[in-house]
Amino acid sequence: MVNxxxxxxxxxxxxxxxxxxxxxxxxxxxKKALDKGYRVEIFLYGDGVHSQLxxxxxxxxxxxxxxxxxxxxxxxxxxxxxRCSGARGYIxxxxxxxxxxxxxxKAIDAVKIYSLxxxxxxxxxxxxxxxxxxx
Amino acid sequence: xxxxxxxxxxxxxxxxxxxxxxxxxxxxxxxxxGLDVIVILMGDGVYVAEKGQIDxxxxxxxxxxxxxxxDIVDLGGRVxxxxxxxYERGIEYEKLIAGVEVKEMKEIxxxxxxxxxxxVAF
Numbered sequence: 001m002v003n004x005x006x007x008x009x010x011x012x013x014x015x016x017x018x019x020x021x022x023x024x025x026x027x028x029x030x031k032k033a034l035d036k037g038y039r040v041e042i043f044l045y046g047d048g049v050h051s052q053l054x055x056x057x058x059x060x061x062x063x064x065x066x067x068x069x070x071x072x073x074x075x076x077x078x079x080x081x082x083r084c085s086g087a088r089g090y091i092x093x094x095x096x097x098x099x100x101x102x103x104x105x106k107a108i109d110a111v112k113i114y115s116l117x118x119x120x121x122x123x124x125x126x127x128x129x130x131x132x133x134x135x
Numbered sequence: 136x137x138x139x140x141x142x143x144x145x146x147x148x149x150x151x152x153x154x155x156x157x158x159x160x161x162x163x164x165x166x167x168x169g170l171d172v173i174v175i176l177m178g179d180g181v182y183v184a185e186k187g188q189i190d191x192x193x194x195x196x197x198x199x200x201x202x203x204x205x206d207i208v209d210l211g212g213r214v215x216x217x218x219x220x221x222y223e224r225g226i227e228y229e230k231l232i233a234g235v236e237v238k239e240m241k242e243i244x245x246x247x248x249x250x251x252x253x254x255v256a257f
Binding site: 012014045046047083084116119120121123126129131134 | 141154157164165252254255257
């Protein structure tokens with residue numbers, strides 16, 4: 001069996017939560033990968049940035065906001081696209097060097113809003129890459 | 136060690152979805168960071184390579200994908216267009232922007248198999 005421990009897995013989510021199961025599947029795969037010893041980094045892109053919204057309260061579905069928070073507690077790094085977040089009203093100012101993210105009172109603390117270049121860095125560093133909800 | 140390029144696969148048309156813009160931004164950002172990039176246009180994504188698009192910024196307030204794709208070619212990115220998808224849509228080769236490569240699906244599959252460690256699909 002191939003030992004994947006310590007390898008990096010990058011996941012990109014392009015669709016919003018609850019409209020489809022992409023966010024749900026991505027979170028479950030990320031959790032499994034962390035359990036198996038992968039380093040997991042996630043990039044929220046396009047409508048995928050809505051997964052960072054604070055106060056999600058789905059009655060029947062898996063809570064994506066809570067799942068992302070749990071993933072960061074397990075060691076995942078989660079970033080979201082600055083351009084997409086700005087377009088959807090999440091950004092409330094210039095990049096804050098101290099916070100190391102764009103400021104947003106609407107986004108959960110687990111997700112840091114960064115420029116698209118941080119996704120390119122993830123792709124450059126990663127061993128495996130999976131995309132959800134984009135094609 | 137061979138450095139694998141980033142493959143950006145686009146299957147959606149230029150202006151009906153955000154996918155194309157998102158994919159082209161990833162390609163441009165990767166090139167500007169010095170990484171190798173291959174953009175593969177398949178299905179309705181082949182419309183992205185059509186030249187002579189009326190300035191969408193002026194008319195429908197969307198980014199001009201033709202300019203974005205030209206920039207990618209100018210920055211050294213490879214752009215591959217699916218030959219069969221062009222044929223199905225009646226798009227002639229002379230309607231495509233300069234610098235793109237038209238390839239059969241089998242050849243595209245080989246590109247992905249040879250270089251496809253990092254495929255970002257849009």
